[in-house]
Amino acid sequence: MARIVNDWRIDLMRAHPRLFEIVAEEPKHSFGYPLCEAGWRDVMERLCVRIEDTLQDGETFQFVRIKQKFGVARFDWDGEVSDQTRLRILEAINLAVARSACSCEICGAEGRLYSNRGWLATRCAEHAAAGDPVPVRPGYENVRFLRRTPGTANMYYARYDRATDTLTEVSPRPPHGEE
Numbered sequence: 142m143a144r145i146v147n148d149w150r151i152d153l154m155r156a157h158p159r160l161f162e163i164v165a166e167e168p169k170h171s172f173g174y175p176l177c178e179a180g181w182r183d184v185m186e187r188l189c190v191r192i193e194d195t196l197q198d199g200e201t202f203q204f205v206r207i208k209q210k211f212g213v214a215r216f217d218w219d220g221e222v223s224d225q226t227r228l229r230i231l232e233a234i235n236l237a238v239a240r241s242a243c244s245c246e247i248c249g250a251e252g253r254l255y256s257n258r259g260w261l262a263t264r265c266a267e268h269a270a271a272g273d274p275v276p277v278r279p280g281y282e283n284v285r286f287l288r289r290t291p292g293t294a295n296m297y298y299a300r301y302d303r304a305t306d307t308l309t310e311v312s313p314r315p316p317h318g319e320e
């Protein structure tokens with residue numbers, strides 16, 4: 142008989158049953174099983190609570206993929222919700238992505254983007270291993286380029302504040318922007 146190993150990813154999914162469809166026999170094979178390290182558990186807990194608070198009666202939501210890509214968290218979901226709820230889910234995901242981009246994926250401490258021979262990862266200094274910090278253009282520290290409305294090309298720049306877990310639009314773009 143297979144030994145059951147403690148897995149924070151399965152615990153997370155079970156703690157938020159409205160957001161995850163769990164494969165009973167093999168929870169690791171669930172679509173929403175997070176493919177990232179434990180340092181981002183806090184990022185995901187915050188996101189799950191925000192989405193649960195947003196969902197209205199009769200609306201459905203299911204994570205279909207949670208993974209690390211280019212050093213930040215990425216969330217794909219499916220469901221039937223109102224436009225207003227869809228917008229609030231987008232805002233919650235924007236916050237989560239921004240938080241992942243400044244939180245060490247290994248330990249959860251404040252971190253930044255490192256490149257190890259082109260492999261990107263968000264890490265604290267202790268867990269950066271052999272990676273080199275990816276330079277940030279002056280004025281773009283903790284600034285993300287985010288989608289404003291679901292399913293459109295309407296984008297904006299916002300600065301993430303880790304202490305307050307908030308995004309503030311930078312208008313029209315950060316100082317010294319060259320694009």
Ligand SMILES: [Zn+2]
Nearest residue numbers: 245248265268
């Ligand atoms: Zn770390």
